[in-house]
Amino acid sequence: xIGDNHPQDSISSLTVPLRRPLLAGxxxxxxxLFAAVSAKAQTYNIKTNNNQTITTCTGTLYxxxxxxxxxxxxxxxxxxxxxGTSDKMRLTFTAxxxxxxxxFVKIYDGTTTAATLLGxxxxxxxxxxxxxxxxxxxxxxxxxxxxxxxx
Numbered sequence: 001x002i003g004d005n006h007p008q009d010s011i012s013s014l015t016v017p018l019r020r021p022l023l024a025g026x027x028x029x030x031x032x033l034f035a036a037v038s039a040k041a042q043t044y045n046i047k048t049n050n051n052q053t054i055t056t057c058t059g060t061l062y063x064x065x066x067x068x069x070x071x072x073x074x075x076x077x078x079x080x081x082x083x084g085t086s087d088k089m090r091l092t093f094t095a096x097x098x099x100x101x102x103x104f105v106k107i108y109d110g111t112t113t114a115a116t117l118l119g120x121x122x123x124x125x126x127x128x129x130x131x132x133x134x135x136x137x138x139x140x141x142x143x144x145x146x147x148x149x150x151x
Contacts, residue, residue, distance in 0.1 A: 043060045083135040091137055095126075095150070105122070110138065
């Protein structure tokens with residue numbers, strides 16, 4: 001899961017002016033609540049979102065194979081996540097599997113690959129949880145020309 005800075009996001013207060021009819025106020029609350037819940041369920045695919053900067057505090061990042069498939073040969077993708085606030089960005093890997101010594105995930109502490117490299121991972125050694133020093137982390141995934149895994 002990516003950017004798990006606010007795992008218990010909730011609506012702390014919601015004011016509906018009393019001059020609105022009760023039904024309109026209730027519909028407004030339901031729409032607002034639906035939008036808040038929908039925003040929590042964001043999923044991102046590193047291939048589809050290649051070279052994009054995503055502003056989010058929670059979500060799930062998949063490789064090009066999605067939730068149920070393997071990534072492909074000769075991939076080279078980059079995605080940047082930012083909180084959009086002063087909160088530090090944190091990435092938590094719940095599953096990780098690449099071809100050892102050949103297919104890599106690199107994480108940079110900022111908005112570009114010129115930022116400090118926090119680490120490079122491959123094989124079954126998961127990054128676990130990576131927390132940046134600021135509000136953005138950049139993820140780069142590369143695979144070679146043969147042998148893939150589930151990501």
